Amino acid sequence: MTATLKDMLKPEYVYTDVAVEPHDKDTAIRKIASMCAAGNAEEEKMLRDTFFAREEMDSTGCGEGVAIPHAKIKGLEEPKVEVFKFAQPLDWDAIDDKPVTLAIALVMPDGDKDNLHLQVISRLARKLVDEDFVAALEKQNTPEDLYGFLTDQLG
């Protein structure tokens, strides 16, 4: 039994042309937390706090315009991956100082013994250091293309 990215990434979790005003990381993370929580105020606050806590340790902007804000949430039932392509490049304080155009948010249950999903995430993480993969990822402009590309590449 193996998990696939499709278990966590649904077509409706992919957003393009996400407008962030002003163009900074703080606002972007608030927006991502709100969109991931989908109206659940309690979850939104928890996500926001955990994302910020992780960014404080170190920026998740991992270079070449991609950021992977991530959070482990206690009591969460299903892991989720959501993808945001921004309308304008944002300053994310990324390791290569390049502005970020794409955020892949990873929301994982904390204390989950089932590590099948984490295996998918670790594969995704390994892919993100592959320049060819990242270049191709950035070329995907519609939610359908992004979803298709990611699920195709990661099964």
Next chain:
Amino acid sequence: MKIIGVTKCPTGIAHTYMAAEKLARAGKELGFDVKIETQGSQGTENVLTPEDVRNADYVIIAADVAIDDKDRFNGKKVQEMPIKPVIKDAKKVLTELPENAKQVGGEFVTDKELQKPTGSAAVKALMNGASHMIPFVVVGGLFIALSISFGGTATADGMVVSGVFWEKMNAIGSLGFNLMYPILAGFIAFSIAGRAALAPAMISAMVSVSPDVLGTTAGTGFLGCIVCGYAAGYFVKWVNTWKVPKGLKPIMPIFVIPLLGTGLISAAFIMFLGGPISWLMEVLNSMLKSLAANTATAIPLGLVLGAMIGVDMGGPVNKVAFLFGVASIAEGNPQIMGIVAAAIPVPPLACGLATFLSKKHFTEEEQGSGLSAFLMGLIGITEGAIPFATADPKRVLPSMITGSAVAGALASVFKITDVVPHGGPIVGLLGATNNVLMFLVCIAVGTCVGAFMLMAMLNSKDKKVDAAKAE
């Protein structure tokens, strides 16, 4: 240049793996041999072995939190750093490693590990099986040996034990002796996968040594039991990785796994090994027939028969040679039994002799079983060498096969005959051979060849370990 490393980030979700991948890719581009262990939230993967650590020129620890088992890098040149610079520019980190890495003090832990003969988990499992088997071989073998020495008479049916006391002792010994097979397989499997693997391994081992169940004229001997042990161990280990509903979990180790494991492994032995073993025995038998038909091939015949005795010590190959010898007595050509009888005691005698002459190469346990092996050898119980062959097959088997072959060839040259279907010095002393003195000489020479070859191989192994340590 060989570089090893560990990556670990606070959440263990992404950066651990990104950093590992970056280092691996950068290493490939730069032509370095790089192996990175990831300590993430899915556990530790791509684990560095003691060999990896020993062979590494540099160690890189890229972590934002403390890593596990850092002291295994004591004595190495280590650079510790946060994850970020690695993801940013892994090539730079690797090329600058020789300047930045610092020698870490402390004792080099992995070197101690290396001195232990037990290396991988597979070897440890084998040693575990062998050490649990030894008491059974000793008790069973000595009871049989004593009862034959004091209560046995040489007859056309082999050594027949008479007298109530000696009969019972022989029967008890046989029970104990036959237990060594399931114990060997069981404890190999136990070492790999724990309690649930015991039943499948032990029952399948009984199947593999029971010709009736197997549908052959001989069981697989101890070699088949080793296969059983590994098969059951790794099978159960694999089943344990299955995701099963919570309600089923408690009955897995006591019900599902033993049933499934025993059924599958036993069935596999019957279906896939029964046929080949019968075929092998037939082929060997016709080969022996053609060798025996020609008097010019007396020495090859002796070599082949002797070697066959030493190959599996009670398994099918041994059995073909033994039965071929037994048949020759009935055909009035007891010279073939003479060859077999000279080869039979060589493996246990040679293993025993090696433990007397070269104590440092054997554990205390093995030294103890060396004496009983020697006694079993005198009585013609080849199986006495099985614990040695199990613990170190790569060295013991070739030496024992060579020793047995030499004894067989000499017996063939001196035209030794034996009219009792049994082997070892005892049949000579009981007057079943035509030339006791030469019979004993054949055995002694074969034994010395086997023992000295084994000691030479053990010495060269020591030299290799020393050389590795001196590096």
